[in-house]
Amino acid sequence: MADDLHPAIASRLDDDGQRYTSGRRKLVEVLEGAGRPLTAAEVLVEGDLAQSSAYRNLAVLESCGIVNRVAGSDEFARFELAEDLTDHHHHHLICTSCGAVADFTAPDGLERSLDELMAEVARTAGFQADHHRLDLFGRCARCHDL
Template sequence: MEPPKDLDQLHEEVGRRLAVSGQRYTGGRRALVDVLATAQRPLTLRDIVLLVPELPQSSAYRNLDALREGGIVYRISAGGDRAHFELAESLLGHHHHLICVSCGTIEDMRLDGKLEDEVDRALVGAAGQAGFTPLRHSLDLYGECSDCGDEA
């Protein structure tokens, strides 16, 4: 499925998915989808609360959990208590992550189409040799961001 092209299409798709799962698309959930859609990277709960101050932390967390259950939001663990949240890949488009092991920052990373196809072929080949049937892949690179790397 092709990701939504604009915020109106995104909200329409999110509303549809939540309705299918028996949930309502409330104003708080809509605010969370807005902030995650425009963030350009996965966000921590703290980031989200700073960007949507009208939504108390407990409400933000409850709504993120409901969106996660509805297949709208994906939770990424960067180790320890550093959970990040982003819209599901079916809404954002296929991408990978750069994860800083020092500060826990996560950045989105997209490969060009040709390289993505090569990675996919290599993974399918390796999986096939192991008798494994792949459905999808994700690639997370762990290292240090430019801010933490500069401290060395």
């Protein structure tokens, strides 16, 4: 969806009475190129952005459904583009030692099984599920060897 990404984001912002400013576009480009969820500090460094506007713009992008917040095991939230904008359904590996977050994609068969299981759980609870996300907690390769 890379060709459609920026017009889709501009439309979502417009629907919320917001503009797609150059600062917001830079944040989106940093997250798009990262390949993993980034902390706000990492976004600042990667994008060479001013701290005050970056935090404010991340909040706007999150409230408009453009950016998702990923909670790690440390005190730092991480941010990534919303899946429906990237067409890349994925899950997270979260290190309980250093807080690192990495994306992974489940094989199709496992994803179908998860969908079926989640639908059954939701149905049993009288809950209407929109989507699922699987977060695996443990220690990354770097921390495991320590």
